[in-house]
Amino acid sequence: MSFNIALGGINASQKDLDVTANNISNVKTTGFKQSRAEFADVYASSIFSSGRAKVGDGVLTSSVAQQFSQGTLDFTENSLDMAISGNGFFATASQIGDQDYNFTRSGAFKLNNESYMVDNNGNYLVGFPVNETTGTSQSSSLATAQPLRIPDTAGAPSLTENVNLSFNVDSRSNAVPMKTGDDPTKTGYVEGRPFNPEDTGSYNTSTSTTIYDSLGESHVMTTYYVRRAEGQGGENDPGKKIPEDDNTYWDIYTTVDGQGVDAKQQDSEGTVIEGTEAEPTAAFSGGGPYQGIRVSFGSDGKPNSDSPGFTDETFRDATVAVGSTYSNGANANQELAIKFQDPQGDRLPTQYASEFEVNFLEQDGSTLGRLTKVETAEDGLISATYSNGDTRYLGQVALVRFANEQGLTQVGGTSWKQSSASGEALAGQANSGTFGAIESSALENSNVNLTKELVDLISAQRNFQANSRSLEVNNTINQTILQIR
Template sequence: MSFYTSLNGLKNAQTDLGVISNNIANAETNGFKKSTVAFSDIVAGSAFTNPKLLIGIGATVEAINQNFKQGPVEQTGNALDLVVNGDGFFTTKSAISGDTLYTRNGSFEIDQNGYLVRGNGNQLQAFATDAAGNVTGTTPQSVQIPATNATGAQFAGVAVGKNGVITASYADGTNVAVGQIALATFLSPGGLRQEGSSNWTSTGLSGTATYGGPDSGFYGGILSGALERSNVDLSEEMVGLITAQRNFQANAKAIDTASQISQTIINMHT
């Protein structure tokens, strides 16, 4: 039995090493959220087993939990680099599948059609507003900036306020609001499914998204000209890496010891 107990220990240590390695690999990924492995012990026995004589049979991976603590903020000076300063996820529409994706990576740009997109082409979702910035709709939709305003003046620039209102400026000096960023929150963000590129999708474990405007209620305000970096602490991960390595070595040594004991017993019989 000791062989299988230690083998489970080796597998668990390998899982821990894999999660830590992924954290370290994404230490420079904007909007990335680190994960940690939670283990639980395994005990097997029947109703007739003396509880004082129960022996555990190892451990198993109970969960790989995501940590959504906010990462450090880096100033960039780009008006379309955005940070949610508090709770909430940016909502985007996948350019490939049309699926709704959620992200903390606020690196946006304007594409050739005037849509606000991330580098992968996913379109930022916002609430409709009038020209003054008053919200007129509650259904998130893609944000598109007109190349010219009503008088034919050319687009000159864009700004995003703390309340998430996106304002386009034109060559004739006029400013027109084109939408308010729609932030999403979840009852259990730990249940979100990782999709890569700092994107998540909702699941039955996370619950459905609840949308709201930035800087209102429990939704964080928008900080323009900055990006949220990964929340991975390299010092903490290095300590965890050493611990996982020692755990792996200890389980390997336990297997070696059990093998030696078995060989000794076999030699006694021969």
């Protein structure tokens, strides 16, 4: 019997050595959880035996239990790396649409050739669907989880249809004269200086913005602002003559990539509103003449409510025929509306005694966007930023927990599968309830304490030697007994 006891001790010591060696070998394995060999004594008895004199029958390995304590975090430069700080596992699937999930703490993810997030074994990381614009979660059930994909482009190009513009023009600006009268010999004749974007003296100031055509190509649209003098205007065209008592008129002109374009203010029926036409431009290398619009400010520096171009606290939208300048095959009929206010209607054009300033400038439309940045929030929400300024929410990383983590079945590759002992997989959002937070650009190191493992290795070795010695002593005793004559 003593042979069996010593042999059981040797086997247990060998198991302890194996577990310790496995821990040490995985000390740098991302997401690895150390194991612990747990032993129990063997004790056999019967109803007719005396327990007072009974000796135990040795030892056996009762369990090799994994320890799911938190590992330290190692921060990296890869935005796709993720670590869980707290409870939970990532869920991965070997194929798209497969719901036979593996569960892991290793967050070393990368993109495959189809832009899906995968681990080193090619398994797809799954997440919950979200609203692409707001990031609002649409489900937190593992049944609705789907592989997370990060497209390297953002949608199709869209042409610019609206430009929101608010500004302050300087009331102290000198007016640019217009031609008054047709006969230079007559008294009061003033030689006009028609607007020409190539003549910096023919306008007071300008500002530019980028617009997009139907193919997503960008163009620079420039608006020019020209202060007009009181009492001036065509002598034979009194409709365009500025009243003597009003010096608050400005003419606004537009060019696209240096080419002149017509701008006009129209009523609901599409008819140009009388009194809103600016003086035509001069002919220049970008063509001409072209039509601009005329706006007016009141004595309070705000848009003049008595002017023809006024509506709803600001100037009417200016319709600009930008497509007439395109030669690349884009939509030649493209028109955009310049809206003289921010989208909320809070910032309106003004004419104060202050330097020219753009208070708000924004346009819609976009080119084809290329992926520039990926971010993962603590709740697992993944957002992608593209070169055209778009930001899209692509999904929310699913986290899973179990009632009994030690009941999970190891499958290799630092992964586990659900078992009857572990209980059902419970999915949820990171950083909520009992689920841990997700750290982006970080990996969870192995939770192996190398110093402790080396001490355990020495202890296991000595146990092995002691049991070997016990086996040797038993053998010597038996030899002695056999040699008795």
